[in-house]
Amino acid sequence: MVSEPAAGPLAGLKVIEFAGIGPVPLAGMLLADMGADVVCIARPGAIPTDPRQIVSRGRRWIALDLKAAAHCANARTLMAAADVVLEGFRPGVMERLGLGPQIALADNPRLIYGRMTGWGQEGPLAASAGHDIDYIAITGALDAIRGAEGRPTQPLNLVGDYGGGTMFLLMGVLAGLVHARDTGRGQVVDAAMCDGVVSLLSLFHAQAALGKWGEPGTNSLDGGAPFYGTYRCADGKFIAVGALEPQFYAELRRRAGLEEPLFDQQWDRGRWPAMHARMAEVFASRTREEWAALFEGSDACVAPVLALDEAPSHPHLRARGSFIDRDGLWQAAPAPRFSATPSQVPDRPMGVTIVPEDLLAQWTPPSL
Numbered sequence: 001m002v003s004e005p006a007a008g009p010l011a012g013l014k015v016i017e018f019a020g021i022g023p024v025p026l027a028g029m030l031l032a033d034m035g036a037d038v039v040c041i042a043r044p045g046a047i048p049t050d051p052r053q054i055v056s057r058g059r060r061w062i063a064l065d066l067k068a069a070a071h072c073a074n075a076r077t078l079m080a081a082a083d084v085v086l087e088g089f090r091p092g093v094m095e096r097l098g099l100g101p102q103i104a105l106a107d108n109p110r111l112i113y114g115r116m117t118g119w120g121q122e123g124p125l126a127a128s129a130g131h132d133i134d135y136i137a138i139t140g141a142l143d144a145i146r147g148a149e150g151r152p153t154q155p156l157n158l159v160g161d162y163g164g165g166t167m168f169l170l171m172g173v174l175a176g177l178v179h180a181r182d183t184g185r186g187q188v189v190d191a192a193m194c195d196g197v198v199s200l201l202s203l204f205h206a207q208a209a210l211g212k213w214g215e216p217g218t219n220s221l222d223g224g225a226p227f228y229g230t231y232r233c234a235d236g237k238f239i240a241v242g243a244l245e246p247q248f249y250a251e252l253r254r255r256a257g258l259e260e261p262l263f264d265q266q267w268d269r270g271r272w273p274a275m276h277a278r279m280a281e282v283f284a285s286r287t288r289e290e291w292a293a294l295f296e297g298s299d300a301c302v303a304p305v306l307a308l309d310e311a312p313s314h315p316h317l318r319a320r321g322s323f324i325d326r327d328g329l330w331q332a333a334p335a336p337r338f339s340a341t342p343s344q345v346p347d348r349p350m351g352v353t354i355v356p357e358d359l360l361a362q363w364t365p366p367s368l
Contacts, residue, residue, distance in 0.1 A: 023169060061354070235288055
């Protein structure tokens with residue numbers, strides 16, 4: 001099977017992805033959206049064919065049993081022809097397979113070897129199991145995100161897996177490619193979710209150092225401020241309010257009818273509990289759609305809280321084409337957007353496979 005020409009800023013980039021869960025599959029999807037030829041190595045019988053497995057879109061697949069020496073040899077040969085390798089195993093697994101970075105970089109000195117873990121390649125917890133919630137727990141992020149009862153609230157797996165994981169892995173890989181282009185030398189990217197989340201928390205560490213960040217649930221961005229949070233509406237649905245700046249706060253007050261003196265001192269924290277209570281009463285007086293219509297297009301920084309299945313119908317997301325209909329499924333359009341080299345989802349049915357020999361015939365030696 002001949003690979004069709006790709007579109008996007010990474011067209012021509014050759015990526016080997018070892019199948020896994022969490023951050024690495026999303027990284028592979030995003031690279032494929034941006035034009036990279038992403039070939040995922042998966043266990044025989046484990047290649048996805050269901051188009052509802054959206055994060056698996058855009059790749060070609062090779063079935064290899066890495067418990068077999070001959071299949072590991074095939075994987076090593078493929079890595080020698082690639083520009084990038086992505087893997088998300090526990091530290092030491094790839095080394096035991098004979099596919100670790102020392103061997104891979106000896107075979108292919110320009111290779112960028114991206115390693116994605118929760119705890120990192122070294123440290124006391126490196127060999128331990130964990131999930132997103134564990135990785136963000138030790139960073140302080142989970143403690144800072146508390147619900148109404150004061151219990152830390154897991155923010156899906158957006159903060160650890162995808163914010164601290166996928167995005168830092170991709171940033172490291174792309175930075176490594178720039179360095180390899182300039183020097184001819186590849187390198188290992190050790191992307192640990194706990195490291196990435198610590199970096200994401202930089203603003204809050206700065207606020208704490210300045211004495212501007214207190215106990216969870218008492219601050220401007222964590223539910224403490226009445227003008228930055230969510231409120232239940234008359235229909236049981238919610239509205240999101242984010243009127244931090246004084247001019248936006250003034251617009252919020254004007255449109256919502258919050259004209260009483262209680263709201264005159266926006267940053268008087270002593271008033272915040274009473275302001276919360278009054279705003280809850282006000283927003284409970286109308287439906288979500290009524291509030292959304294009232295605030296539509298204003299600078300009050302108010303938006304309806306939509307369910308996952310409602311989001312594709314929002315007029316703004318429709319106008320921007322933020323969702324695409326593929327295989328009868330609404331899913332994310334490629335992001336970000338490029339003016340000169342627009343991305344597009346590769347036109348490959350789910351689970352398109354290729355054998356190692358055919359891939360090697362298509363891929364020329366790495367050149368950046």
